[in-house]
Amino acid sequence: MKFxxxxxxxxxxxxxxxxxxxxxxxxxxxxxxxxxxxxxxxGLATAFYLAKTFGALNVAVLEKGWIGSGNAGRNTTxxxxxxxxxxxxxxxxxxxxxxxxxxQDTNFNSMVSQRGIINLIHTDGQRDAYRRRGNAMRLSGAxxxxxxxxxxxxxxxxxxxxNARFPIKGGLMQPRAGTARHDGVVWGYARGADMRGVxxxxxxEVTGFRIEDGRVLGVExxxxxxxxxxxxxxxxxxxxxVMSMAGMRLPIESHALQAFVSEGLKPTIPGVITFGAGHFYxxxxxxxGLVFGGDIDGYNSYAQRGNLPVVEDVLEGxxxxxxxxxxxxxxxxxxxxxxxxxxGSPIIDKTDIDGLYFNGAWxxxxxxxxxxxxxTFAHLLATDRPHETVTAFxxxxxxxxxxxxxxxxxxxxxxH
Amino acid sequence: MLxxxxxxxxxxxQEFTYFGDASLMWRPDPEAPEAEAAFCEYVFLRDNPAGxxxxxxxxxxxxxxxxxxxxxxxxxxxxxxxxxxxxKGAAQ
Ligand SMILES: Cc1cc2nc3c(=O)[nH]c(=O)nc-3n(C[C@H](O)[C@H](O)[C@H](O)COP(=O)(O)OP(=O)(O)OC[C@H]3O[C@@H](n4cnc5c(N)ncnc54)[C@H](O)[C@@H]3O)c2cc1C
Numbered sequence: 228m229k230f231x232x233x234x235x236x237x238x239x240x241x242x243x244x245x246x247x248x249x250x251x252x253x254x255x256x257x258x259x260x261x262x263x264x265x266x267x268x269x270g271l272a273t274a275f276y277l278a279k280t281f282g283a284l285n286v287a288v289l290e291k292g293w294i295g296s297g298n299a300g301r302n303t304t305x306x307x308x309x310x311x312x313x314x315x316x317x318x319x320x321x322x323x324x325x326x327x328x329x330x331q332d333t334n335f336n337s338m339v340s341q342r343g344i345i346n347l348i349h350t351d352g353q354r355d356a357y358r359r360r361g362n363a364m365r366l367s368g369a370x371x372x373x374x375x376x377x378x379x380x381x382x383x384x385x386x387x388x389x390n391a392r393f394p395i396k397g398g399l400m401q402p403r404a405g406t407a408r409h410d411g412v413v414w415g416y417a418r419g420a421d422m423r424g425v426x427x428x429x430x431x432e433v434t435g436f437r438i439e440d441g442r443v444l445g446v447e448x449x450x451x452x453x454x455x456x457x458x459x460x461x462x463x464x465x466x467x468x469v470m471s472m473a474g475m476r477l478p479i480e481s482h483a484l485q486a487f488v489s490e491g492l493k494p495t496i497p498g499v500i501t502f503g504a505g506h507f508y509x510x511x512x513x514x515x516g517l518v519f520g521g522d523i524d525g526y527n528s529y530a531q532r533g534n535l536p537v538v539e540d541v542l543e544g545x546x547x548x549x550x551x552x553x554x555x556x557x558x559x560x561x562x563x564x565x566x567x568x569x570x571g572s573p574i575i576d577k578t579d580i581d582g583l584y585f586n587g588a589w590x591x592x593x594x595x596x597x598x599x600x601x602x603t604f605a606h607l608l609a610t611d612r613p614h615e616t617v618t619a620f621x622x623x624x625x626x627x628x629x630x631x632x633x634x635x636x637x638x639x640x641x642x643h
Numbered sequence: 644m645l646x647x648x649x650x651x652x653x654x655x656x657q658e659f660t661y662f663g664d665a666s667l668m669w670r671p672d673p674e675a676p677e678a679e680a681a682f683c684e685y686v687f688l689r690d691n692p693a694g695x696x697x698x699x700x701x702x703x704x705x706x707x708x709x710x711x712x713x714x715x716x717x718x719x720x721x722x723x724x725x726x727x728x729x730x731k732g733a734a735q
Contacts, residue, residue, distance in 0.1 A: 467691030478687040480663065481716070526661040529693040529717045534644060536657050569687045625687040626680075638686050641661060 250421035258454030265462035266290025268299040271416035272601020278423035281609035291432035295413035301563035306595040307404035314619030314631040316367040322599030335415030338408035343498035345398040357399035374398040393504035442581040459584045464564025466587040478569040480640040483524040485533035485562045489555040491515030507544025525641040532562040570630035571643030575620045658704040665697040
């Protein structure tokens, strides 16, 4: 089934009887060439690019719940390539470019909306830091614009620029950044992978690895043993738990991150705005809800929910930045399980066990990485070599002293 | 979350700063032959368990003592708290 404007009109006129499920629900085969553990955005994108770009035919994705039930379905959907460090920024710009052609590549409306992001500046020192960041972005081929206070006031008049403690002095804007529909991304990749023969197996939890003589032979699952020549683990917040079944300890702590949405409002917020004096960021969904969030809760957690102190902190940030938010009613809040690494940057690499590969440590920022993480993890699984944009994302960077620490806070995950 | 401070009773976790896995108390011996590898593990690798976790909390806005708190990471339930100095003393 191919989507097109013509098909939408035809279905509208014929009672929508022609729509079909977007993917099959097959039983697992006894063995595959490549098994991906985790049916989030990253796992499904990996399977999609394996099948589409790298010609892999015999691939399965194993998901313990339903696809997109993890962070892929819980995040605040911001996509951007406004990083500073050379190990990171080319990767995120590669991802941004893949977002720009995603809907053509998957023939699915993932509602990629390049409505721009503005990081607010409150001090002169911050302006210098953002100018430097903007230059780094432009060197990687991305776009960046420094906004004056007057330009900013015209674009987003509701900001409290004269806040006594945190006056707003300008902003760094990436016009090509924006949001995408999280479920649409998951479904688009799932359908694209399924159409190319990938088996997506839901309600199939991996409970162990079969490893002999340092080589992985397959995975034990709630649906029995599934053989595999290669296994790619892409389970985000569950990374520690899953890799410990292969006897590995990771440079990762799992933490809770919360997000919030207000009742639907008329269009007010043009793009994504981040507060520079506290941790608060906000955008408006196409349904009208203000979608916002802030810091992680800050202590190890596998609970997929947070606690009230962070709720208070985030809402205080919102009130300081745009007092009008106090008039909106909060509709829902929820939490996800993020894999915080020791330097705040990701890992895409082989492990010391032959045939076992790992993609994770995405912290609170892996949604924007979904296309490129999928592409580069597929590249690694298919060719056994890292893609040129992920050569810095190796396990050994910690031992070698090549950490990629955007915030410069050291091996303290709750500060990244 | 309320942390049962052994000296001060139940205290709001907001008064504390979280540090991480309690094993961080046991710094490797810098003179040992494998010190470099031991320090890499110590600084960067974590067990990160789903379930019972022993972890360090600093009572920054209180008596400035370090506690070893035992907590379930799947429910956030706090199972106990000891003074880190007692834990260290008992082990030595
Ligand atoms: C509240 C919140 C807001 C966020 N906002 C943003 C944002 O604005 N921008 C951004 O870029 N990033 C954001 N992130 C981060 C982003 O969502 C994640 O980094 C990213 O989604 C992780 O990749 P994924 O989609 O593959 O993860 P997931 O969707 O979590 O996929 C992992 C999957 O693995 C499955 N799994 C786990 N264990 C097993 C097992 N044993 N067997 C089989 N399957 C298993 C899980 O069920 C899950 O479906 C946010 C995260 C949260 C929680």
